[in-house]
Amino acid sequence: MWQRVAALIVKEFLALLKDPKSRFVIVIPPMIQLLVFGYAATYDLNDIPYAVYNEDPGAEGRELLAGFRLSPHFREIAHLSHDADIAPLIDKREALLVVHVGPRFSRDLATAQSASVQVIVDGRNSNTALLALGYVRSIVHRFNDQWAARHGQPKPPAQLEMRAWFNPNLESRWFIVPGIVALLTLVVTMLVTALSVAREREQGTFDQLLVTPFRPAEILLGKALPGFIIGIGEATVIVLLAIFWFKVPLWGSLLTLYTGITLFLVSAIGVGLMISSLAVTQQQGLLGAFFFLVPAIILSGFATPIANMPSFIQKITLVNPMRYFMEILRGVFLEGMPFLMLVDQFWPMAVIGGVNLTLAGWLFRRRLY
Amino acid sequence: MKRQEGSKGTLGEPSRGGRLMRLRGLVRKEFLQILRDPSSIAIAFVMPVVLLLLFGYGLSLDAEHVPLAVVVEEPSAETASFIGSFQQSRYFELVPLSNMRQAEQALREHRVKGIIYLRENFARQRRSIGAAPVQIILNGVDANTARLVQGYVNGAWEKWLELEARSNGVPLTIPVQVSERVWFNSELRSQDYLVPGLIAVIMTLIGALLTAMVMAREWERGTMEALLVTPVAIQEVLLGKLVPYFVLGMGGLILSVGTAVGLFAIPLRGSVIVLFAASSLFLLAALGMGLLISIVAKNQFVAGQIAIIVTFLPAFILSGFIFDIGSMPWPIQMITHLIPARYLVAILQTVFLAGNVPSVIWPNGAALLLMAILFLSLGRWKSHKRLE
Incomplete structure (x- = not known):
């Protein structure tokens, strides 16, 4: 046989x-x-193209934005000066996100100890958008930690220590x-x-x-x-x-x-x-x-x-x-x-x-x- | 045999009327052949709907109810409030376990995706130094899901901070808060971006499947030689192949778009005309690719093999349908330019979710036109009206 x-x-x-x-x-x-x-x-994002729209005259706004410039995940492609510039950039997919620091950012931070920064994201690819937002949050997070330490604010009552098994760098x-x-x-x-x-x-x-x-x-x-x-x-x-x-x-x-x-x-x-x-x-x-x-x-x-x-x-x-x-x-x-x-x-x-x-x-x- | 119908009474006349008549005959012959072997009809009408249904429901990057083990070494009011904020989130499904050994075992056996570990000194450290460490361990094998889960964990933690601050009567001061605005897909449903891309992938398959075999079949069965002795010109033969399958393919496309809008409720913000114009250019390119495969291979076996290799996986992985092209290394980005599906994915995602954005539609549309011309003329160039 x-x-x-x-x-x-x-x-x-x-x-x-x-x-x-x-x-x-x-x-x-x-x-x-x-x-x-x-x-x-790969789902990993590097070189996320983003644009900056900074209306804030103070130093804090610049400091926050420096966090983006120094991050290996982001690539700055433009500085905007009008609201109307945002839409075309995102529509064309030239920028995945726009970081908008409002005119009262530094002032709010100094007086009320709290300010907000607006982030506009292209959601056409929802996964990319979610991951990019994750990176944005961690940059802002780092800024917050430094700012809080410098201004004597109390630390949050619990700190997360995250680790990943089997694939530590994800x-x-x-x-x-x-x-x-x-x-x-x-x-x-x-x-x-x-x-x-x-x-x-x-x-x-x-x-x-x-x-x-x-x-x-x-x-x-x-x-x-x-x-x-x-x-x-x-x-x-x-x-x-x-x-x-x-x-x-x-x-x-x-x-x-x-x-x-x-x-x-x-x-x-x-x-x-x-x-x-x-x-x-x-x-x-x-x-x-x-x-x-x-x-x-x-x-x-x-x-x-x-x-x-x-x-x-x-x-x-x-x-x-x-x-x-x-x-x-x-x-x-x-x-x-x-x-x-x-x-x-x-x-x-x-x-x-x-x-x-x-x-x-x-x-x-x-x-x- | 019915194959020579087109040539009846038009011997050697290069007149326009004769050419039209021959073409009509060839198209009719092809349609008859399609009807005899209904697999083409299945490709055009059954495949898109079945695949779209299966994948529209099946493909999702939105993780919900992620099972997480919870190990609390010393339960107290503090730990209960912390865990409570995770319980409320729809993203997690908590599995209480009594010690880390069990939790690690569960993580290894894939019963849970991660562990939340509150040590016995959680409450004490909270009171004494004001910051208690919480250990979160995730299974990182699926890096993408792990990243998303990290984001959800952070969200639950922030919510807890807010609740804590409120219950203690001190306003929570987070120095900088991010206010997020997601355009085009505010709920971040992955379905909304995957389904338009899926249409492009499915159309690639349909285009190639419909035509990959047809020229090779004529060669293999010897009917090509029968066609060769008629006055039919080679471009007429090609056109006779193209027209019927184009009609079938467009039918499949209409079904796909209908399913996407009607069943999956994907918003169609751009114009239907742009959608169909771009898709028909793409279909020409896809059919052209199929024909080229068929012409180059000359036998169905090899044609089928090439079709399997060059259509589905490249369209799936290199088109930007699921993996972001911008994140690929640049040599790979160059290669993606050779994939027609890439341009249709860009147009479809934009036309569906964002609307008619000329700066996306024109360049990609032009690229599709170029690809269609390229494949069709390559096909024309590679096919000769002679025997070897």
């Missing part, structure tokens, strides 16, 4: 790699995408890059499997395969293993790049990581072959691939946390193998999660893979046209 399967695997690899375009597509773009996306996908790259490992592994697996049966169906060679003495399980294995080998290979390269190029720490064990990768590949190949054997034409196969790929990525917790989703969508994510893989990657990379703690993430992927592979094998014979 193994000899026959080996022959099938050789044939599958030939079909995949003999076309130079196909060979190129499977290998080069995923690597380039890892590099580009690794740098592109670098979103550490969060995103392991996610990209999952993204590209999925894409590569889909490239290899989603169209493979559909192409043979369309070209009629699948019928020929079915009349040979091969059992469906053997055909299935022949179709699945090349995807698995390519998937493991590329996942390894991507993981290496994540560790050595992007310097994401890997605290957990390689055994745990590779158990996760293996199970994920099995489930992804299962889905890919299932789509492929359901499709009659390659056009349908491609459509099916996208119909799986896109929701699988968007509802995986890659970019937005699953906890933020409404509960019925959270239920849908339970059938998404990416969801579990994402947890495993981040857990193993950043938190050093031990094997046993991830068992709850391992078995659903095994089930998804098993069900889909069985269905795909069953469909081989049942879906003839």
Whole structure:
């Protein structure tokens, strides 16, 4: 049996790699995408463009604004002198925010011990707006502390000491890059499997395969293993790049990581072959691939946390193998999660893979046209 | 076969009427093919609605009910009032635990996102030195959410300071208060900015999916050769492919915009005409990209692979739909200029939330026009009416 399967695997690899375009597509773009996306996908803000509208003649206003100028997160792009200048700047997206210090700022601070500074933010990207406001608050906060100390005001009755575990500097790259490992592994697996049966169906060679003495399980294995080998290979390269190029720490064990990768590949190949054997034409196969790929990525917790989703969508994510893989990657990379703690993430992927592979094998014979 | 209908009776006549008739025939043939394999119709009409529904609800950066463990070593009136201000916030869901060991375990097992730790000397230090330290530990893996939670924690803390000051009869003096005004999206609903961007991402998929296979299919099935022997010019073949899928794509777009406005209640502050003008330019670019893929690949398998690789992830990550382009390093910012979705995302976010801002619409619209021309002429240049 193994000899026959080996022959099938050789044939599958030939079909995949003999076309130079196909060979190129499977290998080069995923690597380039890892590099580009690794740098592109970040929620951290630096260089927030802002404009200053200072009507205050006093020194305090200038001191507050100095806090912005010295911050590495902000980049001053303009000084305004009229109310009317604010809107065009924000509309055009030239400035994300405008800091407006009113004419009575220094006076209020001296007489009433309290003044307010207005900050106008472009809310078109609500996440950026929220983060930028966070930076603004911390600058004002620092100013307040210094001012209070200088003027003998009492300290607030409780002080917050915030710390973050696993990612002390809150670098979103550490969060995103392991996610990209999952993204590209999925894409590569889909490239290899989603169209493979559909192409043979369309070209009629699948019928020929079915009349040979091969059992469906053997055909299935022949179709699945090349995807698995390519998937493991590329996942390894991507993981290496994540560790050595992007310097994401890997605290957990390689055994745990590779158990996760293996199970994920099995489930992804299962889905890919299932789509492929359901499709009659390659056009349908491609459509099916996208119909799986896109929701699988968007509802995986890659970019937005699953906890933020409404509960019925959270239920849908339970059938998404990416969801579990994402947890495993981040857990193993950043938190050093031990094997046993991830068992709850391992078995659903095994089930998804098993069900889909069985269905795909069953469909081989049942879906003839 | 029905494929040669367009060429009937127009042999070798380069007249305008003949060209129109041939084109009509080609378009009709393409429509028939679409009807036979309904997957194109599914791409154009089912996909946008399903994806928009799923993602419109599913994608959200607004963290609410974040589970936080609370460890109070020595409960007192002071600690109760402090914790009370967190209890009232809709952003937190507090989980009282009795010691730090349990809390740290819960944090490791992802049962909570963070810990609020009040030591036994909280009340005493408050009274003696007037400033008691409160330790907040967050799970920083999801850095973005952790940052937002830090902001919420600060908010709850400020509210507590205010309440404390009021109950002690001393007015709270915070030297400088920030008064925030958020334009265009005053409630900071992430849905309002994600859904317009999603339309651009979904349209990218639709455009490429519709056309990525069509030329490759003709080559693979040998019907391209049948077309070659007719007097149909190559640009007529391309145009015959473009027109039907453009109609389908615009249908999908109307559905998407309708869903965004009708169901998700995203405000549409700009004009519908600008919206559709920009989108049709974008659709031309996306279809052009699909056609180019199809022409270059020459077989459906490779065309499908290229379509998977170059459409979705770049549009998702590099278009500014979710990750801010301004924060990317500049070489990456240069690369984003190659992604047509980038320009549509900018236009859609502005037209939906801010209105018609000419300084956003014109440059981005011009870029879209350029991309459309680029892809379509590349497609024209790469396709020859001859066999290899």
